Amino acid sequence: MKNVKIIAPIIVILIILILTIVGVVINSNNKTYELEKIEKYSYFKLYKNEKYGVIDDKGNVLIEPIYDALNIPNPTKDVFIGYYNYNEMNGEYETKVLNKNNEEILKEYEQVLPILCEESTSNIPFEKSVLSYKENGKWGIIDFLGKKITKANYDSIESMKYREGTLKVKQNEKYGAINIKGKTIIKTIYDDITSDAYYTNEKDYTNAGFIVQNKTEEGYRYGYINKDGKQILPNEYTEIDRIVNLSELYLLVAKNGKYGIVKDKKEIIPISYEEIEYNKTNNIFIVQKNSKQGVLSLKGEEILPVEYDYIMCGTNKITTTKGESIEIYNKEGQKQNSKYGNTIETNNENYIIIIDENEKFGLTNKEGKVLIKNKYEYLEYAFADYFIATKERKSRSNKCI
Numbered sequence: 001m002k003n004v005k006i007i008a009p010i011i012v013i014l015i016i017l018i019l020t021i022v023g024v025v026i027n028s029n030n031k032t033y034e035l036e037k038i039e040k041y042s043y044f045k046l047y048k049n050e051k052y053g054v055i056d057d058k059g060n061v062l063i064e065p066i067y068d069a070l071n072i073p074n075p076t077k078d079v080f081i082g083y084y085n086y087n088e089m090n091g092e093y094e095t096k097v098l099n100k101n102n103e104e105i106l107k108e109y110e111q112v113l114p115i116l117c118e119e120s121t122s123n124i125p126f127e128k129s130v131l132s133y134k135e136n137g138k139w140g141i142i143d144f145l146g147k148k149i150t151k152a153n154y155d156s157i158e159s160m161k162y163r164e165g166t167l168k169v170k171q172n173e174k175y176g177a178i179n180i181k182g183k184t185i186i187k188t189i190y191d192d193i194t195s196d197a198y199y200t201n202e203k204d205y206t207n208a209g210f211i212v213q214n215k216t217e218e219g220y221r222y223g224y225i226n227k228d229g230k231q232i233l234p235n236e237y238t239e240i241d242r243i244v245n246l247s248e249l250y251l252l253v254a255k256n257g258k259y260g261i262v263k264d265k266k267e268i269i270p271i272s273y274e275e276i277e278y279n280k281t282n283n284i285f286i287v288q289k290n291s292k293q294g295v296l297s298l299k300g301e302e303i304l305p306v307e308y309d310y311i312m313c314g315t316n317k318i319t320t321t322k323g324e325s326i327e328i329y330n331k332e333g334q335k336q337n338s339k340y341g342n343t344i345e346t347n348n349e350n351y352i353i354i355i356d357e358n359e360k361f362g363l364t365n366k367e368g369k370v371l372i373k374n375k376y377e378y379l380e381y382a383f384a385d386y387f388i389a390t391k392e393r394k395s396r397s398n399k400c401i
Contacts (some may be wrong), residue, residue, distance in 0.1 A: 036128045041075035073114035073126040110134040119161040132157045149182040162195035185229040196242035245280045268300035279313045282331040303333040314345035346381035
């Protein structure tokens with residue numbers, strides 16, 4: 001069974017809503033299309049006696065609850081897909097596509113199914129503009145009126161995770177991608193394709209790129225394709241991950257067990273480190289080589305050399321450990337004077353945990369005034385003005401006033 005998701009609420013709560021659709025315009029590979037943002041529903045599932053039907057926003061029963069499962073791909077359009085005659089042997093159902101008059105529609109196709117939209121920010125778990133259809137054993141996409149957008153050329157069609165409006169298609173055991181207008185974004189030449197999951201509040205996931213994968217004699221090799229379908233890194237890496245906290249395109253890449261950073265197409269940190277970690281608080285990279293750590297800027301320039309046993313970051317602060325020595329630097333790499341061996345930022349900007357040379361924990365406010373002396377074996381921020389303190393293997397809660 002393809003793209004079946006059964007939701008079984010105990011009761012249907014009817015809220016009378018007025019239809020409103022807000023569009024988000026996307027330009028993908030020079031093909032503009034619109035993603036619907038649905039704020040008001042016209043149609044709802046009806047659940048009764050373990051069966052499903054449909055009601056409208058006025059409470060009228062449009063489809064009696066007689067189906068084992070039912071999907072409403074777009075609750076502003078009267079296209080409903082009912083599932084019945086469940087086959088326990090293969091886990092499949094028969095399906096019908098119905099309109100609000102309980103009439104069967106789109107009967108010219110072997111089968112019509114919604115396209116499950118995974119990991120999207122929408123409240124609707126389906127692609128809201130297209131459906132998949134089956135013809136001669138292959139799949140294509142149609143709009144909600146039944147008009148063909150693509151021919152039935154594909155072995156399978158599914159939504160791309162973290163990239164609503166982009167569909168992952170399969171031909172001859174290889175994957176590619178098209179958008180909901182049927183425009184090819186990525187040719188079907190890869191063993192797998194995933195979105196890099198880049199997200200912004202303004203554009204949602206629509207500027208996300210793609211990590212493509214092919215199998216070789218040496219194992220899987222990865223490349224990178226940008227949001228418009230242009231391959232900017234070849235399939236020669238053993239690992240690729242996008243640093244999604246940065247607005248510009250930064251990719252963590254690996255070869256032969258070593259890591260580096262590529263910005264756009266340029267390698268700004270050579271692939272020679274055991275580990276690379278992006279610290280979003282200070283916009284820096286903590287790198288490790290030969291079990292020693294250092295700090296590099298977003299341009300790949302050295303802030304602190306790779307010679308420390310351990311590096312820990314707080315807001316505008318880098319604490320380093322080398323042997324018995326603990327030193328504190330700002331995020332530009334300038335050494336700071338501190339009478340405390342180490343400091344830990346908390347989730348409350350008013351408090352800073354301090355650790356002295358005897359590894360005793362205390363607390364200051366952000367102006368440096370000592371609120372709790374260094375006398376605890378351990379101190380951890382809890383919430384509001386409360387901390388969890390450990391002293392002589394006993395825990396208790398301290399409140400800072």
